[in-house]
Amino acid sequence: HEYNHNKINLILQNETLLANSYDEVYYSPYRPDPRSIHGIYLGLHALSAAYWVIWKAHLDGNIVLQEMDIQKGVLYVLKNSLSIQMLEKYALFTSL
Numbered sequence: 001h002e003y004n005h006n007k008i009n010l011i012l013q014n015e016t017l018l019a020n021s022y023d024e025v026y027y028s029p030y031r032p033d034p035r036s037i038h039g040i041y042l043g044l045h046a047l048s049a050a051y052w053v054i055w056k057a058h059l060d061g062n063i064v065l066q067e068m069d070i071q072k073g074v075l076y077v078l079k080n081s082l083s084i085q086m087l088e089k090y091a092l093f094t095s096l
Contacts, residue, residue: 001046001047001049002046004046004050005045008046009042015096017093017094017096018037018038018091018093018094019092019093020036020037020038020090020091020092021036022036022038023036024037026040026086027086028040028083029043029079029080029082029083030043030079030083031043037086037087037090037091037092040086040087041083041087041091043083044080044083044087047079047080048080051080054073
């Protein structure tokens, strides 16, 4: 999770991925407070990648997820889906 935040933040030091203003705020599936579309993008980037690693390890038999962990994973899949919908509707992606 933190690795993915750091990776995207390093990219954003030199590149622009979204042309939206940071002043525009939207519903965030990950947090109770409104976030800029940049925050929603960062959340999706970090959480989808982190959960993929966990789920793949489970499927490969490297870890065993408990029922509560699987339920939490389903919740994050839904949150990721909502984040994608927010990005599709409001994000002004640059050509990069």
